[in-house]
Each structure stands twice: as C-alpha cells, then as structure tokens.
Amino acid sequence: MAIDFGALGPEIALAVTALVVLAADLSLRGPAKQLVNPVAAAGTVVAIALTLRLWGDERSTFGGTFVIDSLALTFKLLFLGTLLAVLGISWRFFAEGRYFQGEYYFLIVTAFLGMVLMPSARDLLTLFVALETVSIPAFVMVGLRKRDLYSSEASLKFFLIGVLSVAIMLLGMSLVYGFTGTTSLTGIAEAIAATQTPGSETPLLLAAVLLIVVGFGFKVSAVPFHFWAPDTYAGAPMPVTAMLAVASKAAGFVGLTLVAFAAFAPLAGAWAPVLGVVALATMTVGNLGALQQRDVVRLLAYSSVAQAGYILLPFGVARGGTDALSLAVNQTAFRAVLLYLVAYAVMNIGAFAVVIGVARRSGLRATADYAGLGARSPLLGGAMTVFLLSLGGAPLTVGLWAKFAIVEALTVDVTAFGLVLAAGLVVNSVIAFFYYLRLIRGIWMEAPAEGAPVPQPGFNLSLVVVGLAALTVVLGVLPALVTDTTSVVTLALGR
Amino acid sequence: MTLGGQYGTVAVMVVFGAVLYAIIMLLNRLMRPSVPSPLKLSTYECGVDAVGSGWSQMNIRYYVFAFLFVIFDVEAIFLFPWAVIFGDLTSSTTPSALYALVAMFLFIATLLEGLAYAWRKGVLRWE
C-alpha cells in the first residue's frame, strides 16, 4: 500500500513544526524563547503553501480514511489562517507574560494539527483521534496561568466536561461500529441504508447516534452542554480563548458535519429535529445570557454560544431521503454551515484581538472600560465596531451574508419547522443587536473614564486586527469571494 | 484443547488455590494459641516507634513519575502488535517491513521528546 505523502503535506508540516517548537523551547534560554513564535508562524506558512499546492485535487490515502477534496482543503485553509492570526495576537501576550511560552506554542500548533486533520478524516477512529488532538492541548492551555485560580477553575471545568463528552461519544461510536462493522463514514451510511427502514429504525442505532451528537454538542457548547463555556473563556489566557471560541468550535462543527451528513444522513429524520430544537435553545440562552454580562470576555463567550446556535440551525432541516429535493436541502444546509464558519472565524478572532489589545498592560475588560475607546484608539474602536456589527449581521459586513445563507438553507423547501427556525433566527438577531449596539454606543458616544489608559497594540496585533476588519468589510461588500469558493465545495463523501 | 477448555484449567487452578488457602488458614487458626494484645496491632517500623499515621501527604514529584509510567505503559501496549507482525514483514508485504519500522520509531521518538522535555525541565531530578 503506497502512502500518498503529498496529500499529507499540511499535516506533516504542522507536526514537524510542533516538534521543532518543542525542541527549540528546550534549547533556547531567556528572551530568545520568543523566537518560537516566528518558528511556528513559518511552519504555518509552509503548511498553507502545501495546502494551496493541493488545491483542486481529489485524493485519498490510508485506505480511504484520509481524503483530500474541496471541503477538506477549504477548512484546512480556514484553520491555518486562524492559526496565523492566533499566533499574531499571542506574540506580545506571552512574551510579556513570560510564562510557558515554548509549551504554549507547541500546544497550539498541536491543537491546530488536529483541526487540520479533522476535515480530511473519513473514518470514525481518525475523526476521534483528530478531535482529541484538538481538545487535550486545549485543556492544558486553558490552565497555563497556574497561579491564577480562575485559570485553574476554567481548566478543570473544561477538562471534566470535555472528558465526559468524549466518553459519551466513544460509547456511541463503539455501538455504531458494533452495529455496522465498519468505522468508515461511507461504510456506515451504506450499512444503515441497507439494514434500516425509515420510520422503524433500531433503537440501539438511534441511541448510538444520539450519544455521538451529544458528544459533539459539548464540543460546540450547545445548550444544555454550554455551562463550561463562559467560565472557561473568562479564565483562560485570552489568545487561548480566541482559539477555543473560534477554531476549536469550528473543528467540532466540521466533525459534526462529517458524521451527520456523511455517516448518519439516512437517519436524518431522527437527529435533525433534535438538533433544530437544540439550535433554538442554544441561540436563545446564549443571547439572553450575553445581555446581562458586564465583562467583555464573558459577553463574547455567551455571544459565541449564540453563534453556535445559528450554525446548528441548518442541521435542523436536514433530510434522510435520497431524492433530488432532499439532496438539494442537505447541500444548501451544508454550504450555509461552511459559509457561516468562515465568517464567524474572521469576525470573532478579530473581536478577541481587540479585547487583547485593550486589556494589554491595563488588564481592563469590563464593558464600562470600553467607554470612549473610539476617541482613545480609533483603530481598535473602529475595528471593534466592524466586528460587532458583523457578529450582529449588519449590512456591508460578512455577517449579513452568513445569516442570509442560513435563512436560504432553512427555506429551500418551505416547511413549518424550517419557518419556526428562521423566525427564531430573526428574533435572536434582534436581541443580539441590542447588546452589540450597546457596546458600540459605549465606544463612540460615551466619555472615557478619568485616567483611562490609551491602548497601545503591538505591530502584530494591529496587523491582525486591520487585516480581519478589512476582510470583514470586503467579504461583506463582495460576498461572491466566499460564496463562489464555497459553492464548489460539495458534500463529497469518502471513497 | 479448545479455548474454553484452557480457561477451564485456569478456573480449576483458581478454585484449587482458594480451597488450599482456606484449608491452611483454618489449620493455622485451629493450632495456634490466641493471646491478643494492643502491642501486636501497632505498626512495625524496624523496631522503632512509628511516627504519625500512614496517611501523609506525598510529594508531587511522585505524580510526574507515575504519569510518565502510564505514558510509557501505553507505548509498550502499542509495541506488542507491532512486534507480533514485524517478523512476518518483508519489503513486499503490506505494510512493508521498512514502513512498519519507521512508523514505530517515529512514534517512539515523539514520546522521547516528551521525556527529554520532562528531563530538561528538571522534574526528574530528586534533590
């Protein structure tokens, strides 16, 4: 069996980078340790180049457990781009904090190695190991500020709930394997289609599917498995929070998408309504929670719970049939998820970058501290406004098109449930706008507090903020840049 | 002998061992004199009076060693299937011998980097 090493290029590049970063940490001393950041960034750039070289290819290796297709490559690029942004906002934070730099960069590259592998995995086992490679470094990274009790609490909560969810998911996966005799996602779909009659599925199989979905529910912090999110986000070092809120969550969604649409599509009649209801509950709870927050990090945490609800919505209308209409519904739903994840990554990383820029040196992160930010730092204030408007889904930002794609997915075939979900999205967007606009009003309309410091973002952080803000607006004006790319992404199943 | 038969032998051994143990302890009990005293229940520590209780707080350094033990225990588990098939591999089999060798050594080398990290950070020193 020949291994297609070319197809593995991005993963190999990241794995080598991670190991080199660790070795560099062991050999460098004192201030020279900061050099691990550029090393990690260089490795990421190599991985991006290798990904671009594969663009347009359709390959598979390791007996079909690893697949390169448009879906995999799009997400790989998204994750690698996110990694670059996270490295950019981490530079000052960890260089000034001077704690566990080498460890941090090793862990973050490893976590992204898992994410990059995730969209290529077409096998439950590979998918599971990839998911663990995302989670386990995150447990450690959240707790890196050992002397800070909040960080330890955040890490412990995250760890316990994460491990519980993994145990539940594994139970489901082993049952599915026992039932179908294969771990290949397509194999599972074939086995289910061959043995199950719609409407009278075996309870065992439905229970297994539900267990797996619940496991992913923890990963994407869907209600009722969202309790860890605000505490963990607030306690973790802020670049780690940005990583968790965006990349880790996106990886969870990629896994859920693969499992749901590739393996369990024939059972959509069972899981789609469950996920639809979960989506409604998630966005409502997230938005109502965000309304009451006085800490910007917690506000963004609840907001990201709500955003997870939006992304879950298209799953609610998925269908199990194989007729043209069902396939069209699934395809549109899948594309909406993809588009929203891209938009979400751009605007949410940007928002966290601004928060890091403001909190740097001063440690200020209450909503009241953002009063008059626009006057003190037009760059950060302006960028934050763009990101918040986009998160809310205002015109001229990418957020609007992302929400539009979801509404489109919900109404491909008009059903009562689809309309309920769409109505929930609209109502929640209005609630969300309330707290986003409140923060924006503070930034521009209110006078800064007496002696409020002027934020001085570093060069890397400014670059990331400006780049992401520009991307938010450019994609908002010219959505075709994303929609054209994503429209070529079909839900190609494993071979 | 079938698999069940082999376990049958094990089961007989276990039952036989348990019965033998019970008989010996019973004989012991019947034949020994019984003179209980509090001194006999105290902890024996090389003839010196014991200090404190046995439930004392341990050093966290033990934790690192126990953890490394688990890590390399898991590594050893992966070695078994590798060792079993490795003898049958040649350059023309699937997987090829070279491939399996390189894959396993990559695995071990990665773990060794973790060990090197622990060593370099001084958690293995006992001072």
Next chain:
Amino acid sequence: MGETIAFLVFAGIALGAAVAVVAMRNLVHAALMLVIHLLAVAGLYLGLESQFLAVIQVLVYAGAIVVLFLFVIMLLGVDRDDLLVAQGRRAVAGAVAVGLVLAGALTFAFVGPYTGEASVCGSDVAPTGTEQSCAGIAPVLDADDDAGVAFLGRRLFTRYTLAFELSAVLLTVATIGAVVLARRRDLSPEDEDLPTGEVTA
C-alpha cells in the same frame, strides 16, 4: 454454559465493585475497589475471547492508571476531613435519579429489542437465524482467523497509521501537561515560571 457462568460472575463483581467505588467513604478504599472493578471487566473481555484487550485492561488500567489515582489521592492527603464533604440529600437523590434514568434508557435501547433469540446484529432484517446482516462485521471476522494482536498490528500499520502517529503526539501533549502542572518554582532555575497572573509591563 461455562461462558454464561463466567459472565454472570464477572458482571456481578464488576457491578458490585463499581457501586462500592462510589459509596466508599475512604478514597483509597474506593481506588482499590476500582482495581477489582477493572479486573472483573478484564474477565469479561476474556469471556469475549479478546485476550489482548484483557491484558491491556490489567496492565494499563488496573496497573498504571490506578497507581496514578492512588498517587493523586495521597498527594491531596486522605486524612483531611474537608475532602469528605457530605453531600446534601437532594444532591444524592438527584444523582441516583439521573443514573437510574440513564441506565433505564440505555437498557431499553440495548436490551429491549434483543432479549430472546434475536442477536444485536440486524434482528429486524435477518430473522432466519443466519445473523449475518450486520453490514460489515461478518467479512471482517471471516478475513481474520487469527483475530487479536496480529490483526490489530496489521490494521495499525495500514489503515490507521495516521491515528497511531497522532496518538504519539497526544501522549507527548499529556506529558507536557503533567510536567507543567507538577513543576514547582524551586525546581526551575529559569525565569519563565514567574507568578504573573495578568499581563504586566
């Protein structure tokens, strides 16, 4: 017959020990009960003719992991009274209720439709008794007569090499996590472990 007896014995021990783990007041005793539980599960694996898994269960779980448990328990200090916080009645009742509901749901899903002659595999599809309708499991079993370690090895170095190598990275991450947690300042001559909770100039 022997298999059924073995199953009942091991399952009984496993269940009883599991309950004891939760009920024991002394954490060390609970950990020792966990050993019994894990050994009984290894016995169940033997009954399923999965010897390798049974050996792993004893080596890794009953051996290494429980040792780690014990170290952590001793690290926290078992004689501290504050560790044994008495739970309120309502918390206990809630936990029991949730456990029962979960157990009931799982039992319904697993056992409900399959009591009697029907096996887990495709009871709906193959009532003739061939029990082969699980789409993939029969070919997997046929293809491999010497099931167990060799089968595992071949799979590991063909289909799952990527997952295998990645698990090495995972184990390294775990090592680093443990070292970061356990490192003490007096052990580190380097300046990077300063107690800087917040970013400061």
